[in-house]
Amino acid sequence: MAGSELTNIKSPRVKAARRLTKRAFRDRDRSFLAEGPQAVREALALDGVVTELFTTAEAEIRHADIVAAARDAGVPVHRASGEVMAELAQTVTPQGLLAVCGFVHVPLERAVTAGARLVTVLAHVRDPGNAGTVLRSADAAGADAVVFTDASVDPYNGKCVRASAGSLFHLPVVTGVPVAQAVRELKEAGLRVLAADGAGTRTLDDVDLSGPTAWIFGNEAWGLPEEILRLADDVVRVPIYGRAESLNLATAAAVCLYASARSQRAASPVAARDPAP
């Protein structure tokens, strides 16, 4: 800690961080904000990603291990007043830790390598909470990569980062790629490309999911446009056994991704991360 506490919400340092809540500034600085102990811990686990850490006095005590890890990594740590933290944080009850992070996404060709078996593509997903939840589910299901196409929400949006619960730092994320290009490269890498859409003639129960698969998920309200459905090898819907019209996007994605993970593992068993039963 370089001595004094930041108490002025108009100080240049606070303003420089605060403006990262806006996409234009994120893109300019190639930086974004990650809030809360879980996200900050995961960000620090990646070399050179965290460039600054803001902490309240209280959080510095409660999360002494995280603050120490930041210092050990040579990250400048700024103690901030509660008011400054409230200004920087985008949550109603800030958790007192906030990191400025450099962009973590990678080019498509680095994310989708020859051995990729499960890839998630977000096409036209506009709600950042949904996008972050899909990213978290993809991570849980053991996906190799998540691709945010150019018509989808910014993965560095604060709500998306929070909803991902650290997963943004766990697996290769690609952003800004046109859907058509993503589909082409995924096919070239040997993946079968499935579009998840209520218009599908086949259901999740009727398709063989044991091979390498990329799933495309679409917009919350209107699904996937015709031109994307045509790009896919198959259009698959989650079967509706009751009277609901559809599933929420993030839950549908989780059901599809877990169906793939389960089929792939049944075909060629790999241990899950957790201890065996």
Place this chain on the structure above:
Amino acid sequence: MAGSELTNIKSPRVKAARRLTKRAFRDRDRSFLAEGPQAVREALALDGVVTELFTTAEAEIRHADIVAAARDAGVPVHRASGEVMAELAQTVTPQGLLAVCGFVHVPLERAVTAGARLVTVLAHVRDPGNAGTVLRSADAAGADAVVFTDASVDPYNGKCVRASAGSLFHLPVVTGVPVAQAVRELKEAGLRVLAADGAGTRTLDDVDLSGPTAWIFGNEAWGLPEEILRLADDVVRVPIYGRAESLNLATAAAVCLYASARSQRAASPVAARDPAP
């Protein structure tokens, strides 16, 4: 339409509806609000549930079928100004239709009948958006009932009603029952009670889900307390194949419910609602 448009947000009729955004008034009046064309349409499909309908002039044209259905059912229809609708609606962009509905929940013994095969129990779920999303997924997965135990959020909370996307009106919902009582009655009805929790020693892939099953889902942040885990026949976790710590509650619930639906159907095939492929 009984003539004039409601333009005064302080009129008794508007105030009486508006206070239903608060649980104490909902419980007193045994009524709640359902917003938007989808929810209103589903509510009208149930006899006697909608007791009043508020509509803007614009929505009355756009959703003429719904307004006509309400009138045909003898529901008083009030035309409201945009300002009044904004006062009543809990969304940022109100869709111009809002129904006052009588409570739709049923007693546990009516919801869980002898033939029940898939039941969802929400224990300590506090986030109304999550609860509504689970209700929607339960409906989609063909569940027979959803039980909101006494420590869970109010199913009539506006956010829960919205997230359920009409499912609140589709399947039997129970509210206010203690978890222990719900578990006892579910077991008596012949269901195996599974608690979904990261502490489970068995994973979703290792349990036989073909028989009648009730799933208990817990709190977003801390899962299920020890005393509930002990009540269950088994504690089951969704396997984590990647590096995520856990899944979001609503996505985990969808994965569990669909795993059950799929196993039950594989064991004794029943047609899904949708057309076969």
